[in-house]
Amino acid sequence: MSLTPNQSQNISIRQWQQQARAALANVSPTADIEARLCLCHVLHVKPSYLYSEAEQLLSTDQLQQLSRLLEQRSSGQPLAYLFGYWHFYDLQLEVAPCTLIPRPDTECLVEQALSLPLPKTAKVLDLGTGTGAIALALAKNKPHWQVTAVDYVQDAVALAKRNQQQLQLTNCQVLESNWFSALKAKQFDLIVSNPPYIDSSDEHLAALAFEPITALTSAEHGLADIRYIIQQAPQYLTTNGWLWLEHGYNQAEAVQSLLQQQGFTQVESKQDYGANWRITGGCWLN
Template identity: 45%
Template sequence: MTQTIDAVLKQATQHLAASGSESPSLDAAVLLCHALDKPRSYLFTWPDKVLSVAEQTQFNTLLDRRLAGHPIAHITGEREFWSLSLQVSPTTLIPRPDTERLVEVALELPELPQGSILDLGTGTGAIALALASEWPQRTIMGVDIRSEAQQLASNNAQRLGFNNVTIKQGSWFAPIEAGTKFALIVSNPPYIKENDPHLEQGDVRFEPKSALVAQDQGLADIAYISDQARQYFVEGGWLVFEHGYDQGLAVRQQLVMLGYQEVRTEQDYGGQDRVTLGRFVTK
């Protein structure tokens, strides 16, 4: 039996709320827009429009996946980040609003030298493409160890028309030619502890563990990148990390120990430690 847009939204919102969704009305609207291939404004303009059998069936299929816990981004195949519509897949992390804080911090860096930018563990390419949209004059390279992520990020760059972005496959610095230097290296690396209970909750259950979990209490990859990055900076280059809310002190200590200067931690939109940065100066 088909229903009106208004009735579909109300019923779906109730089901999603009962299933534990943190944003049931938004989830329902996003799924219905996807099923109808219409913008959000359409739902409010035509609340009494009756769905066709095909539209109702398509929406019910999408809703069932969400009720089973699948992330909205995986169901629709896209996620907005920094006002960019990115294609996503289960092979990469879903871009999150907190990561936009890393982009903000990078854009506000004082005395950023001239030169290229490197995004390690680029995933969908979210950080690299956000920076490319703000700095079209700079060359930006993204690196990811997974071939699926490399292809996805490359597709996003091409689809959005960013000609100043290149995506390479490999482990951290492995694909980078000897002698290449960067003014800025950014990364949202794996930083969750192996036994963290959050790994079994919410959207994280459906994301690749290799992009989430790191050894040594979640700090192993951050330590490795911090150490190796020193070979790849132009003079006065910056390193900027996203990390866990309780890792700010440990990351600062790591950077100071390795000789970085102007080390500090910035908070996310919820007031939690989220981004730590430092500058590598040799003179």
């Protein structure tokens, strides 16, 4: 959508939102939400403003910014990368193409972690932290916990550190580590991870073309990294420590089996907001 300066005098918030919704209909199933997000980003307002001031006319500069955003989004680029930030569990996080964009369903992993019977001063590990979303959400909600977040991608580590510093969460440290490699002799009351779990032949990958492939796919039909974490985790868990993992919508049974084979107890899965079996975990008693 491109509008000349003269036209800009006649375009209101409501009208632009309607046009953007139509333009994004073939790109996103949530076109209306994305149109609102674009307006909030450019106008620096909250969503409620778009309703109370729906007839406000947009300036030429605002229209140019919105047009540029709409063009980029129509080419498939995620809004999170275009904005440079995204929201996760009441946190605003810097995002970049070196990491996955935090998703609402991953908040279910945070909710589960917060509900576990852990010590007040629990030591927690987040493997493959990316933006730091999971680790930082836990650190903010449990200020007495000591949270360690690791990633093997240097740019992701730097990004997570910036988010940690921006949020001023001193009970979280971010380290460069290929899974457990930098954590010799350390033990944790809880290990969480949203590892790569998509099969490289999965048709859903096409919709994720702008995100880093190494953070998405894993061998063995998507289970290789999950299997490795489950096999290695007992060395780093305290007695009665927990391991919880995010996985694909059709992998719950396989992940449960891997945990049980390794000797975990109280193994169970939980659904995400779309009623898919999205996270699975268990307790280590040995």
